[in-house]
Structure formats: structure tokens, C-alpha cells
Amino acid sequence: MRAALSSVRSVPIADADALDEIYARALLGSVAEPGDGFLGRAIDVIGAVGAATLLLESASPVDLVEALTNAGGSADLREAESGLGRWSPRLDLGAFGRALEQAARVGARLILPNDAAWPxxxxxxxxxxxxxxxxxxxxxxxxxxxxxxxxxxxxxxxxxxxxxxxxxxxxxxxxxxxxxxxxxxxxxxxxxxxxxxxxxxxxxxxxxxxxxxxxxxxxxxxxxxxxxxxxxxxxxxxxxxxxxxxxxxxxxxxxxxxxxxxxxxxxxxxxxxxxxxxxxxxxxxxxxxxxxxxxxxxxxxxxxxxxxxxxxxxxxxxxxxxxxxxxxxxxERRSPGSVSESADRGDRGDRGARGAAASPETVRVLDALSTRSPRELSDIARRCGMTPSAVMGVLGGLEAVGHVKRHPFGWLRVARS
Amino acid sequence: MRAALSSVRSVPIADADALDEIYARALLGSVAEPGDGFLGRAIDVIGAVGAATLLLESASPVDLVEALTNAGGSADLREAESGLGRWSPRLDLGAFGRALEQAARVGARLILPNDAAWPxxxxxxxxxxxxxxxxxxxxxxxxxxxxxxxxxxxxxxxxxxxxxxxxxxxxxxxxxxxxxxxxxxxxxxxxxxxxxxxxxxxxxxxxxxxxxxxxxxxxxxxxxxxxxxxxxxxxxxxxxxxxxxxxxxxxxxxxxxxxxxxxxxxxxxxxxxxxxxxxxxxxxxxxxxxxxxxxxxxxxxxxxxxxxxxxxxxxxxxxxxxxxxxxxxxxERRSPGSVSESADRGDRGDRGARGAAASPETVRVLDALSTRSPRELSDIARRCGMTPSAVMGVLGGLEAVGHVKRHPFGWLRVARS
The missing domain is CATH 3.40.50.450 (Rossmann fold)
Structure with a gap:
């Protein structure tokens, strides 16, 4: 094979020992369409050099089946016939040489499966x-x-x-x-x-x-x-x-x-x-x-x-x-429930105090407060439908973060600008 | 309870036998916030009429727990206290009556869980x-x-x-x-x-x-x-x-x-x-x-x-x-493979002959044909990297649907307008 390809040695090759492998794969790549599964299987069994050699030697389908079975693989005659029937008509060493020369001319290099650069x-x-x-x-x-x-x-x-x-x-x-x-x-x-x-x-x-x-x-x-x-x-x-x-x-x-x-x-x-x-x-x-x-x-x-x-x-x-x-x-999609409390459909402009993390109780207590009319604990509890002690617990937390404030006549919500 | 509500009989009621149930649910709905789970559980056990009666009779938390346990349910004192603590302050029969009158005035009707109209x-x-x-x-x-x-x-x-x-x-x-x-x-x-x-x-x-x-x-x-x-x-x-x-x-x-x-x-x-x-x-x-x-x-x-x-x-x-x-x-999301053949990235304007259902072989044979230069079978086979017999099979099918035609010097692709 090398002799036949001697004219195209101008293609840059990184590793001289890999010469045959490179040439064989380049040659096979010039006769087979991308993704040819039978060729892929043949290479897995007899290697690219083996496959290219058979092709160059005008091997018969029987030769190919024999080569594959001898190497521990398997193939039936029909797929061997079909494979060689696809590849052989395209074997054109002159055109192959010109393609390699063209590659050298434009600075293209061929990388192979085990190269460090291989994806x-x-x-x-x-x-x-x-x-x-x-x-x-x-x-x-x-x-x-x-x-x-x-x-x-x-x-x-x-x-x-x-x-x-x-x-x-x-x-x-x-x-x-x-x-x-x-x-x-x-x-x-x-x-x-x-x-x-x-x-x-x-x-x-x-x-x-x-x-x-x-x-x-x-x-x-x-x-x-x-x-x-x-x-x-x-x-x-x-x-x-x-x-x-x-x-x-x-x-x-x-x-x-x-x-x-x-x-x-x-x-x-x-x-x-x-x-x-x-x-x-x-x-x-x-x-x-x-x-x-x-x-x-x-x-x-x-x-x-x-x-x-x-x-x-x-x-x-x-x-x-x-x-x-x-x-x-x-x-791990989140449980749908976790989105619930971030809802704000009934918001009337007081997003500030009612962030995404507000608990249901907080929402209800804030609902029951006014920014202008102070309300007593019992009134707030009745309005939000919670017990006074539950309301008081929430009010304490809201007071600490400045969302509500005490007033001589009860509690006020702090207006957010 | 009926006596207490006699003033609001003006609310339209479809079924006279269901009176108590309707009034009880309307009343409970006026004291509890939507989605009150403890009330829901209580109603499951002692019914809406039972729950409303306890509320109207100013039952103590102990009474409520007793009623629930006697009816085969369970409740702890704290949730009973909390429940009554939420509902009792809102019990206002005068306001309730006015709400029912208002409902009658605007033509609103209350439907209940087992009604035919219930969603x-x-x-x-x-x-x-x-x-x-x-x-x-x-x-x-x-x-x-x-x-x-x-x-x-x-x-x-x-x-x-x-x-x-x-x-x-x-x-x-x-x-x-x-x-x-x-x-x-x-x-x-x-x-x-x-x-x-x-x-x-x-x-x-x-x-x-x-x-x-x-x-x-x-x-x-x-x-x-x-x-x-x-x-x-x-x-x-x-x-x-x-x-x-x-x-x-x-x-x-x-x-x-x-x-x-x-x-x-x-x-x-x-x-x-x-x-x-x-x-x-x-x-x-x-x-x-x-x-x-x-x-x-x-x-x-x-x-x-x-x-x-x-x-x-x-x-x-x-x-x-x-x-x-x-x-x-x-x-049952489709297998991703099924989308493959609908691809058309390399399309150059001949979508007509290359529909979504085209097989890989069809794609390759059409790739190898020209609309102007007739090509012989062996030439087509070499161009598309398939065997002549495989190409002939595809050409037959394409000829039947008018996508290719015979020519004295080979085969032509039919141009699609």
C-alpha cells in the first residue's frame, strides 16, 4: 500500500510508526460513506490496515468473510458482497492521492481515534x-x-x-x-x-x-x-x-x-x-x-x-x-407545592412585605392589617380567621423585620414605598 | 339553628329537606377561611349540621373533642381550641343574615357537594x-x-x-x-x-x-x-x-x-x-x-x-x-431516532422529492442524481456509495412516484417546482 501512496507522502504525519494506520483510514474514508456500520465492524475485527489491504488487493467477498472469521469476527457473504460492492467502485488511488495533496496544500491534518486531540x-x-x-x-x-x-x-x-x-x-x-x-x-x-x-x-x-x-x-x-x-x-x-x-x-x-x-x-x-x-x-x-x-x-x-x-x-x-x-x-423536579407560596395573584401593590417566602399565616395576618387604621389583636384575629395567639406569634416576627408596628390603639402595617 | 336563621329564609333553596345542610354550610363558610382543614375533618366526622350546631351552642373545645371522638373521629384539644378560637369570634348571625339576604338580592345560589351541579x-x-x-x-x-x-x-x-x-x-x-x-x-x-x-x-x-x-x-x-x-x-x-x-x-x-x-x-x-x-x-x-x-x-x-x-x-x-x-x-415520548429522517439541514431547495419520510437510501440515491445530466447505474452507485442492485431498488420506487425518470443515457432526477 505504501508504494501505491508514495506520491502523497507530503501529507503531514505526526508519527512515522502510525503511517500505515493513517493511510489506511484515509483510504477507507475515501471509499466509504460516513457512518458505514459494516466497515466499522470490519475495522474492529481486522483493523483498518487489514481492511484497506483487502480492498487494495481486490479481495473477493469470500476472502473478506474468511479474513473476518479467522480474526474471531463474523460476517455473512451477503454483507461482504454489499460492502465490497459499495467500496470497490470508488477505489481510485489517483484521486486519493490528489485529495491528500489537497489536504497538505490547505494545511489539513488527519487525526485518529487514539490521538490526544481526538474528541x-x-x-x-x-x-x-x-x-x-x-x-x-x-x-x-x-x-x-x-x-x-x-x-x-x-x-x-x-x-x-x-x-x-x-x-x-x-x-x-x-x-x-x-x-x-x-x-x-x-x-x-x-x-x-x-x-x-x-x-x-x-x-x-x-x-x-x-x-x-x-x-x-x-x-x-x-x-x-x-x-x-x-x-x-x-x-x-x-x-x-x-x-x-x-x-x-x-x-x-x-x-x-x-x-x-x-x-x-x-x-x-x-x-x-x-x-x-x-x-x-x-x-x-x-x-x-x-x-x-x-x-x-x-x-x-x-x-x-x-x-x-x-x-x-x-x-x-x-x-x-x-x-x-x-x-x-x-x-429532581421540585415538588409543585413549593411554588405555591410565591404566588401573588391577589397582590395589590404591597409586594415588599409579601415576598416569595411568606408563610400562609403571614399572608393572612398582613391581609388583616391596614396601613392607616390601627387594629386590635382580637380584631385582626377575627379578620384573618386565626386565633389571637397565632396572630401574635406572626406579628412578633413581622415587627422584628419592620413590616408591622405597634400603635396605641393596636397594630399597623408599615407602608412599603 | 333554623330559628336563629328564620329571618333569612328568603335565600332560594332548591330542596327543602336539605335546608339544615345548606344553612349549616353557609354559616360555617362565613366563619372559616377557605381551605380550613380542621373544619373539613370535623365535617367529615360529625357533619356540617353537627359542626354548626356546636358552634351556635358555644361549645367548648372539650365538647368539640368529645363530639368528634364519640362519632368515631379523633382530635386533640389544642386543635379544637385553635379551631373554635378561629371561628367563634366571627360568629355574627346578624351579619350572616345580611349576607344571605344580599345573596338573594343578587340572585346567588349556594350549591353543595352532592348537588348535580357540583364540580x-x-x-x-x-x-x-x-x-x-x-x-x-x-x-x-x-x-x-x-x-x-x-x-x-x-x-x-x-x-x-x-x-x-x-x-x-x-x-x-x-x-x-x-x-x-x-x-x-x-x-x-x-x-x-x-x-x-x-x-x-x-x-x-x-x-x-x-x-x-x-x-x-x-x-x-x-x-x-x-x-x-x-x-x-x-x-x-x-x-x-x-x-x-x-x-x-x-x-x-x-x-x-x-x-x-x-x-x-x-x-x-x-x-x-x-x-x-x-x-x-x-x-x-x-x-x-x-x-x-x-x-x-x-x-x-x-x-x-x-x-x-x-x-x-x-x-x-x-x-x-x-x-x-x-x-x-x-x-410516551417518541424515541429520538424517529426525528432523524425528517432532517433537512443540507437541503438545497429540493424538499419536494425529499420529504420527511425519505429513507437513508433514498436520500443517498437522490444525492447522487442530477436533474440535467443523466447518470448510469454504476456511476450513481459509486457516487452514493451503495451497490448497484441496492440503487436499482431505490430507483424503482422513486420512478413509481415520479421523482426520477429514465433517460437514454441513464437516470435523471425530476426537478420539483
Whole structure:
């Protein structure tokens, strides 16, 4: 294999011993579509070099089944036929070499599963994990040294959605988060832009090769992302973004970050696909609500309603999604009773003395007092329907904090300005 | 007792045999604050007539404990002292008679727990259930013959909140619901007004006597409500609305309706108190999201985030809260995977052929086709990374629905206008 690839040695390789592994994964990544589960299983059994060698040697399906079973795995002939039937027609060493040269030209490097820079979270994709990740920019942007969160949403964002995204991304950067997104117009772009403006690290996952920034209108933005953060793809240089690759790219956004937040999304937005991946991986999933009159928020409401997403309204609540705080806060929902005493429906302007923590007895005694007419204990007790001794206990506490005062003819409530 | 009350026989009584029960509950309701749990327990044991008789006979706490224990209940002296200490100072037969006369004057009638018109749901309040309900308007408005739902929210509503409430209330009336609320300014008022405008039945629960409509600015609205629906309170005529009574009134709104929806509410809005009662009673609780930039929606977002309220965005979803449909829809949340294929992040304007139901294979084959350049099967297979036979299967299906067509030189995708 090395001989066949000798022309492309210009691609930067960090570790000479890993040469074969790198080339093998790069080659397999050029023939298989993202998330090819049978290839993932084959690599688990015979390794990437083994799989690539069989492919280069034009192995038959029988050879492949034999190689897999000899190595302790299993495969039936039909899936071996199907696999080789998918990969072999795409094997084109000339094109592969040009893709590697292009990668070298744009400064893209391929990182592999056990590299220190590898985002550990994507390994949870199992046999659907990427074979490697092509990175332009800072290789270690997703090495786990800082918390990461995905901010995703519709391309057709509204001013509201962009405003909330801007605040959220800046607030998350302030809290030390790396902001992950998909580089698209709308919410994604704003998430990246705001993170950059706040001096933070941001990472964009693309659905095509990192040599050509997509969408074209974000070429400048993606270039700036690569200066301090990273632009990442599992596809080789030259690969065009297809709908299928966008869907597969979404699984990487969800898997490479610790939590995913959908900020604005239509009812059928692709962001729901990313959200679905996050949920399937057991990652915390947040959704930002918006006006129910806005179709651009319908997808977020759907996530809240149907997919048990957590309602998040600002960067602080998004940050809580990551780590122990968030999940437990959401699952140990408070007992509904605890909200009762904070009610204030009958408030007539005297909030000051009647804070959220007021006990039922306090509420009733204050109800029975006037700011102008002093009232005797028995009168207050009758008015609030409590015993005089219970009223006296409450009055003592309220007097201590200055909410009521004694008067020659009884008790007065202290007016709050 | 009857002798003492002979002056107030003018109050309309439906059933002469139930006279004592009605007078007893009316009297007890005039001395106890709403939700007095000890009185509720006493009535459970010795009946309302028994409790009222003891009160009228100036029974001592020892007498009360004895009466309760003799009847198979239990009570300690301290709670008996406290109970009588609360009620006795308020016993004023003259005032009671005037309250009944006032009720007769405004056409208010008292309905009791076992009446056909009684809203069965309030019985779930147990010992905190109301002793009776004073009703102005159509007595049977809450008799369970039609589904009921509470629409509540902040007095300080925004145009957004009022708009959503208007649509929701009208939509629920269209679906046969009785709309319950609190008669307040803002969301409550809009819920009532829109229900009336749609020719529906609406019920307002007040925190004071039904002889004086509160707030004053809603006198006209509450009068109109009483024409076709009902204005209801557990307090006797003449009773002023106090903060405590607003909080207790909220439990009736939650208990008398099958589900509660909060449409707009600040972070500490009294509507959260109603929501808390609904949740405590195990009733479905909905919250309408709004812009996270609007403090008037902060309470709704809090309900979604902390109290497991169900996100509802229109009348249809609110209607689903009631009956089997709603709860199960929310608890059997769909598997996140099911959302995946509806994604469309990489869509480039050809939604038509790529509906939400497209399989992964369909997506990939369509990705590999062009609307202008016909492509051969092997070319398509290589482009989408599938075997030719798998591609052919997909093409057959797409041809049948007119999404692709054959061409002398291969296959074309059909352009969707």
C-alpha cells in the first residue's frame, strides 16, 4: 500500500510508526460513506490496515468473510458482497492521492481515534464512529481540555433567534465553553461569530471536505474559525457536501460535544436531526423556546413537547446542561407545592412585605392589617380567621423585620414605598 | 339553628329537606377561611349540621373533642381550641343574615357537594374542599357535561400573551370546552372575553363574595359571564378578596377544571400557584412558551423547566391535555431516532422529492442524481456509495412516484417546482 501512496507522502504525519494506520483510514474514508456500520465492524475485527489491504488487493467477498472469521469476527457473504460492492467502485488511488495533496496544500491534518486531540465523545458512536477527522486549525480544539456545547439551529433564523444565539454563545464562552456548530447560515453562523467575538474557541463540523468551505458565503467566517479554533470533517478533501453527509455530520456535532442546544428551528429543521442524535447518545438536550406564533421556533417547541428536551433560556441554564448540575436539576423536579407560596395573584401593590417566602399565616395576618387604621389583636384575629395567639406569634416576627408596628390603639402595617 | 336563621329564609333553596345542610354550610363558610382543614375533618366526622350546631351552642373545645371522638373521629384539644378560637369570634348571625339576604338580592345560589351541579373535581381537595359554592349565573356550568380547562396567566400580560390567549380560548370553545379562569385583568380577562365572543361557556372563580365583582374594571365582563356561564366563589356575599383568598381561589380553579394552562406569567406570578395546585392534584398542566427575552413568559419557562409542565402552543395541544390523549402523548415520548429522517439541514431547495419520510437510501440515491445530466447505474452507485442492485431498488420506487425518470443515457432526477 505504501508504494501505491508514495506520491502523497507530503501529507503531514505526526508519527512515522502510525503511517500505515493513517493511510489506511484515509483510504477507507475515501471509499466509504460516513457512518458505514459494516466497515466499522470490519475495522474492529481486522483493523483498518487489514481492511484497506483487502480492498487494495481486490479481495473477493469470500476472502473478506474468511479474513473476518479467522480474526474471531463474523460476517455473512451477503454483507461482504454489499460492502465490497459499495467500496470497490470508488477505489481510485489517483484521486486519493490528489485529495491528500489537497489536504497538505490547505494545511489539513488527519487525526485518529487514539490521538490526544481526538474528541473522545465520538467513540460512543461505536461502529458508526468516524474513521478519522480532517482538521484545519487548532488540532486540540476538542481534546476535552475545556467543556464543549453545541449550539445549532435553522438557517432561516429570525432576529430573535440570532439575538438569543449571540447572547448564549458569548455567555458560554465567558464560562469557558468551546462552542461547536455546523458552520451554516443563520443560528450556526451566529453561534460561531459570537464565540469568536468573545475571544472564545469555536469548532465547525462540515459535511464536505475541509478544503472547500461550505456554504461559500461563510468562507471568511470559517477561515477565522480555523485561526483559533477548528474546522473539521470526516470526509476527505474534495468531497462534496450531500444531504446524506449533512445528516451524518450532525451525528458528529452531537457526539463531539457534551450537550446540544437547539436555539431556533422550524418544525422539520435539520437541527432536530442533531437533537435526535444527542438524545440517542444520552447527551443532555436543551431547546430554547420562542413565540408560539413564530414558525421558526416550532421545532424547539416540538423538542420540548415530544422529545423531553430541557427548556433553556440563557447561557447559565445551557451551561448547567453539562456536568452533574443540569441533569439532576431537571430530573429532581421540585415538588409543585413549593411554588405555591410565591404566588401573588391577589397582590395589590404591597409586594415588599409579601415576598416569595411568606408563610400562609403571614399572608393572612398582613391581609388583616391596614396601613392607616390601627387594629386590635382580637380584631385582626377575627379578620384573618386565626386565633389571637397565632396572630401574635406572626406579628412578633413581622415587627422584628419592620413590616408591622405597634400603635396605641393596636397594630399597623408599615407602608412599603 | 333554623330559628336563629328564620329571618333569612328568603335565600332560594332548591330542596327543602336539605335546608339544615345548606344553612349549616353557609354559616360555617362565613366563619372559616377557605381551605380550613380542621373544619373539613370535623365535617367529615360529625357533619356540617353537627359542626354548626356546636358552634351556635358555644361549645367548648372539650365538647368539640368529645363530639368528634364519640362519632368515631379523633382530635386533640389544642386543635379544637385553635379551631373554635378561629371561628367563634366571627360568629355574627346578624351579619350572616345580611349576607344571605344580599345573596338573594343578587340572585346567588349556594350549591353543595352532592348537588348535580357540583364540580366533582373539587372533591379531590379532600378536607380542603370548599363547604359550598356561591354561584351567579348558570348553576350547571361546571356539572361535567362538557370538558373544562383553566386558562390562567398574569395580569401584566403583553400583546403576545393576550393574542395567544384569545386564539386558545376561541379554539377551545370550538372544541366544546368550558373555559375556567379567575376574572383578573390580563390573561384571565382575555380568556373569558374570547370565550364569550365565540359563544362559549366560561366560568370565573372570585376570591371574594359574588355580590361584588372584582376587579371593579371587570364588572361588565363578569356580568356578561354570569349571563351564559357562571361567576363562582366559596366566600359568602360581602366577603372581601384578600391575598389569602386569592391563593385559595386558585386551588378551586385548578380543581374544578380537567387541565390547567398558564399562558403568560412572570417568574413569580400568582398563576404559578394555580399551576402548583393543578400539579399537586395530578391534573395535566400546560405552559405556553414565549420569547426568552420577555419577562412576562419567564414563569411559563420555569414551569416547563422545573415543574415538568407540558409545552402547549395552540388550542389543539391544550385540548389534548384533557382525556387519555394528552397525558399519554407526553409520557410516551417518541424515541429520538424517529426525528432523524425528517432532517433537512443540507437541503438545497429540493424538499419536494425529499420529504420527511425519505429513507437513508433514498436520500443517498437522490444525492447522487442530477436533474440535467443523466447518470448510469454504476456511476450513481459509486457516487452514493451503495451497490448497484441496492440503487436499482431505490430507483424503482422513486420512478413509481415520479421523482426520477429514465433517460437514454441513464437516470435523471425530476426537478420539483
Amino acid at each position: 473522545a465523545g465520538v467513540d460512543e458512536l461505536g461502529i458508526h464512529a468516524p474513521l478519522g477527522l480532517w482538521i484545519r486549525g487548532r488540532e486540540h480544539a476538542l481534546d476535552g481540555s475545556s467543556a464543549s456545547i453545541s449550539l445549532v439551529g435553522a438557517r432561516a433564523a429570525t432576529g430573535y433567534g440570532e439575538h438569543v444565539t449571540m447572547e448564549a454563545s458569548a455567555g458560554l464562552v465567558d464560562r469557558g465553553f468551546t462552542v461547536v456548530s455546523g458552520g451554516a447560515y443563520g443560528i450556526d453562523g451566529m453561534a460561531h461569530r459570537s464565540a469568536l467575538a468573545s475571544g472564545g474557541t469555536t469548532v465547525a463540523f462540515l459535511a464536505g471536505g475541509v478544503d472547500r468551505f461550505y456554504p461559500m458565503g461563510h468562507e471568511g467566517l470559517l477561515s477565522r474559525i480555523a485561526e483559533t479554533g477548528a474546522v473539521v470533517s470526516e470526509l476527505p478533501c474534495g468531497a462534496a457536501p450531500t444531504k446524506w453527509r449533512f445528516l451524518q455530520r450532525n451525528r458528529l456535532i452531537a457526539a463531539a460535544s457534551e450537550a446540544t442546544v437547539v436555539l431556533e428551528a422550524g418544525y422539520r429543521s435539520g437541527s432536530l436531526n442533531t437533537a435526535g442524535h444527542a438524545a440517542a447518545l444520552g447527551r443532555p438536550l436543551g431547546a430554547v423556546p420562542g413565540p408560539v406564533t413564530s414558525p421558526a421556533s416550532a421545532g424547539c417547541h416540538r423538542l420540548l413537547r415530544e422529545y423531553d428536551a430541557i427548556c433553556v433560556t440563557d447561557a447559565e441554564q445551557m451551561a448547567e446542561l453539562v456536568g452533574g448540575g443540569p441533569r439532576s436539576a431537571a430530573s | 366533582a373535581g373539587v372533591d379531590e381537595l379532600g378536607i380542603h374542599a370548599p363547604l359550598g359554592l356561591w354561584i351567579r349565573g348558570r348553576e350547571h356550568a361546571l356539572d361535567g357535561s362538557s370538558a373544562s380547562i383553566s386558562l390562567v396567566g398574569a395580569r401584566a400580560a403583553t400583546g403576545y400573551g393576550e393574542h395567544v390567549t384569545m386564539e386558545a380560548s376561541a379554539g377551545l370553545v370550538d372544541r366544546g370546552f368550558t373555559v375556567v379562569s379567575g376574572g383578573a385583568y390580563g390573561i384571565d380577562g382575555m380568556a373569558h372575553r374570547s370565550a364569550l365572543a365565540s359563544g362559549g361557556t366560561t366560568v370565573a372563580f372570585l376570591a371574594g363574595g359574588v355580590d361584588r365583582f372584582y376587579p371593579m374594571g371587570h364588572e361588565g365582563l363578569l356580568s356578561r359571564i354570569a349571563e351564559t356561564g357562571a361567576v363562582v366563589s366559596e366566600l359568602p356575599c360581602g366577603a372581601a378578596p384578600t391575598k389569602w383568598r386569592f391563593l385559595q381561589r386558585n386551588r378551586l380553579i385548578a380543581a374544578a377544571s380537567e387541565a390547567t394552562v398558564v399562558l403568560e406569567a412572570g417568574y413569580r406570578s400568582g398563576s404559578l400557584n394555580t399551576a402548583g395546585h393543578a400539579a399537586a392534584l395530578g391534573r395535566p398542566l400546560g405552559a405556553v412558551p414565549g420569547p426568552v427575552t420577555s419577562p412576562a413568559s419567564a414563569g411559563c419557562h420555569r414551569l416547563l423547566r422545573e415543574y415538568d409542565a407540558i409545552c402547549v402552543t395552540d388550542a389543539e395541544q391544550m385540548a389534548e391535555l384533557v382525556g387519555g390523549g394528552p397525558r399519554s402523548a407526553a409520557s
